[in-house]
Amino acid sequence: MRWLRRHLIGIIAILVLVYLFVPIAVVGVLSFNSPVGKYNTSWNEFSIDAWTNICGVPGVCSSFVLSIQIGLFATLVATIFGAMIAFALVRYRFRGRDTTNLLIFLPMATPEVVLGSSLLALFLNLAFPLGFWTVLIAHIMFTISFIVVAVKARLQGMDPRLEEASRDLYANPAATFRYVTFPLVLPGILGAALLGFALSFDDFIITFFNAGTLVTFPVYIWGAAQRGIPVQAYALATLVFLVALVFVLVVQWINHRRRRSLEAAVGIST
């Protein structure tokens, strides 16, 4: 009983993590299923058909590739624009700062249906054809704010003396940016870009409003639901999840290793 009380928070924490992972595990398990009928919702028998023939159903892989393309383009543009805004907000003094902050905050405080439907209203009124470009425009729009927030936090965490030291050491503003500011902020920008890609790749609601006949991966899954989602979609989703997880874990592990060797080095030298 006492043991339970002492470890109560830990137990709840683990249970919540399990809660987060149960559906992901189900998706992973179902990717090895050979379903009865067309609906892949309950376990039948083990099969690796979906993995060996991952593009075997028309439309799965093309929608997947399209989502990656849109994710990459949207992330690239949004990261550049967002990082620029973050620099302006942290490093420059200008009028309209409050308005700018509000404009960054509002898209995050607006539900996706509103973002998606308002853009659709605009495109309909302009008779702008829906498709790749409208989806890309939408994705850039809703990603920018998240990038600004992430990069801004990184910039604010930077010691202003580092840039002063650079100026003191004969680096003009351009050289200071190139050799000091940018390399120090880069990890923050890359982290923000990863977040932006994840948001864009998995977005359904805003995309659904503005896609027209374009089929991204989430739109494919939504559409396929009526006739049964192919097992291949489960396999692709599991694949993306595993690749991302391994990537993040490797980065963490490298950081950890570096920190360990660093501590060891300091231990020896002092």
Add this chain to the structure above:
Amino acid sequence: MTLAPGANGVDVADLTLINLTKSFGDFIAVDDLTLTIPAGSFFALLGPSGCGKTTTLRMVAGLEDPTAGQIMLGDRDLTSLKAFKRPVNTVFQSYALFPHLDVFENVAFGLRRRGIKDVAGQVNQMLELVELGPLARRKPGQLSGGQQQRVAVARALINNPGVLLLDEPLGALDLKLRRQMQIELKRIQTEVGTSFVHVTHDQEEAMTMADTVAVMNMGRIEQMGAPVDIYDLPTTRFVATFLGQSNEIEGQIVESSGDELVFSAYGQRFGVPASRSVVDQGPAYLGVRPEKLGIVPAGQADSVAAQANQVSGKITDTSFAGVSTQYMVMTSWGDEWIVFEQNRSASQPLRPGDEVVVHWLVEHSFGLSPQV
């Protein structure tokens, strides 16, 4: 190791500040400062937090624009020169080493920005000077505090600046390392011959390292000179208490004929040499350093020389500190005085409650103006 002055196109020259002023809104951080720092000197700007010493340093570095005034290095006017064009370098508080560059690249940074291609020789030579040769490929995060400090010095000095500015450079180090680095910095300064301008709030650090100390308060320099001179003869009440400790009496100068002034307070008369007083009539303060005082039990007051200044009182606290004993003495008019007594005799220290007479030689008194 010698670094020929002039490699940076700058000879070691006097740094002169002329009517330098900096205000932030209504707050005047540096108030009409005029001073000359002789070439090759180790100069300390000493003062409490907010006295304007760091702002002065930042203006010299070009990191802060003066509101008014001029900064000259030799005959060259630096006032409107951008930081990255000034032949002046800084050792920053907490060092500001670039965390993404290794020791070598940190030290080479200034040379590379000035377009110097072959930096290896100079960098290695500089790393030798600060005894960091083997750590050239370490990142700053892998160094101890003392090593980071040396990198910061090397990174600034390699540019052969006309003046090296040090902003509380030892503040982040523990006491033992700080002592070590004080000696180290002094050695490096002697070796390279560059003027060092050192900002600190630590009076002991300023006095041990600097040839000249300027005590700053509220944006102005209160007193400037060799540490020994300032300590021996402070000219303001601020300096008397900020640099070391002082005992003070408030009173009037009543006689000013001859070499010795007569100071009167609480019905008693005290002597102070005319040459050691900044006022020669009217309201004044008389001061004396605690280690200049002698202390005897009230019963032995006869043994004190008649011409010595005397104050009687009662001991409120005795703390024995090995080489010396520190007494707190309540004077007959209610002030608390500090007395440092060398433990030369074998006798027991006096005890709290004992009635005593505190005495000192006239030539150890100093006279101050009543203004703070």
Add this chain to the structure above:
Amino acid sequence: MTTTTSTPVAATSVSTQRRPRTGYLLLLPGIAWLAVFFVVPIITLLITSLQAPVPGRSGVYTLGFEVSNYADALSAYWPQFIRSFVYASIATILALLLAYPLAYFIAFKAGRWRALMLVLVVAPFFASFLLRTYAWRTILSDEGAITSFFNALNLLPDNRILNTPIGVVLGLTYNFLPFMILPLYAALEKIDPRLIEAANDLYARPFTGFRKVIWPLSLPGVVAGTLLTFIPASGDFINARLLGSPSDSMVGTAIQVNFLQFRDYPVASALSFILMAIILTVVFIYIRRAGTEDLV
């Protein structure tokens, strides 16, 4: 000296060194993008919501000032609005109750597992949102272990979870839980753990220590987390569609159906605009009350 001059003075000197024009140039592309593709669409939404139908041509509308669209939208869909905010509120509270212990554990107790646990919290972002929600259909299915368990205890009013409001709220709670955990963790992580010890040292029982020290200091995270959960949850239509019955539909469903199926753009726009207005009002009142205006 250290604190009074170095930080604030450094900040001013940095900005005085730079011309504001460069600042505006840096802002220009991103802000222009947001102006054209966020602000203009919202205005278009407002205009569309006031349009009148062209007689005889379905899906075609003309400029007008049909305030009645709003009355129509509200009278037809007020239950959806109520359901949206009720479901979203319950989901937000549940998410807070689940997220707080986890965030607390990661911030103070996880030790060397901290980085790994944070990765695990973010990991669901990398698995398809839709497929995860579909997976809940499998987990909560009527024949499934969870439903059977609760049925055995006779706890379920409809004897099922799937296709009931409980299913919808469970899905909403699940989907937006990481948005609650991350800001909570960010706020808790900044708290010096010695404060807990100090509170215990000053004779506070563990719970009093939490209530008087940790909870107030974590409030910025609570505010950010509840908003980041409540806002998307109240506009969501996927969970209602996949885990609820048609009678559990939310306002997001109504907007989507009116826009994309009925092509009744004015009513859909009116619904959208009302939803945004309510949420922004709630957000600003909430932020005011909580006293944390620096969310961005």
